[in-house]
Amino acid sequence: MAEGLRERKKRQTKQHISDVATGLFMARGFEAVTIAEIAEAAEVSVNTVYNYFPTKEDLFVDREDEVIDRPSRLVRDRAVGQSAARAIIEQLRQDIRERHAYVGLSEGYERFRQVMTDSPTLMARLFTIAGKTVNHLGVTLRAEAAAAPQDPTPEFVAHQLVGLQNAVQRCILRGLAEGGGVDAVAEDALRKVDVMESLLSDAVLNYAVKNTP
Structure with missing residues (x-):
């Protein structure tokens, strides 16, 4: 319309x-x-x-809804044969390679980060957004995996995947705050994604593999 x-x-x-x-x-x-x-x-x-x-x-945070839905959207749109975790982790790597604002590597993001970290009010709001993102992703994973209502697995997987994203983003922000160049910080972040991925169990990495288009 x-x-x-x-x-x-x-x-x-x-x-x-x-x-x-x-x-x-x-x-x-x-x-x-x-x-x-x-x-x-x-x-x-x-x-x-x-x-x-x-x-x-x-x-x-006028794009809060978009931020909260993004991991869920990646899961919903994942390719056939791809798990939920692989969809989110591969997009995270792509965001880093492309220096995307989602991971704090875009042009001019340093001042945005400074304003954010200087404000206790905004930091509290970001904590709330992270919680909403986990909850929303848990609902999406439950639907995508056709999990039983009493099965806690979708929520636990959601916590691990959103936690991985947040940990990488914190490493990026800390690296930039310590004076690291964008390219060096990005390369370090990609190495950290590899480490974090290696720490996830096969059950998490292979959860909710998409079987049909």
Whole structure:
């Protein structure tokens, strides 16, 4: 269905507010910027900001739903003959090789990382997002593996796979924060993925192999 004029205007307004807020956060830090200042800079009312973004954190993590669903989407879209773990791990390697923002290696990500780590509020929100990602992936794995309702395996596998992703991302952020070059940090991250993969059991690595298109 084609996007109507009203929907397009709402989407554009939301994106404009988000862009303005991001610019202010990058310039001054998350905690220092108020919703009133964002509204003034975006030339909208404070109520309009809250209509689109219920909390200030929502302005910084405006792609939260996409981040939470991404591992599940990779599992749903995996190739025939590929397991859930292989789909997620191979995408992680590709993200590192391509210097993707998902793993913190894209151009200009250093300032974004600094703003994030300087804010206890944002770090708490990221912890919440990680938990939601695990829960969402557990639901997806249960459906994909046709696991029984009482079988805890999907949730346990989800914890290991999301934990692997998070561990690699933390290694990348730490390497960059310590002054490592992007290429050197990326190569080190790829080595760490190999190590982490080697520590996973065959049961995890071969869980939910896709049998049909």
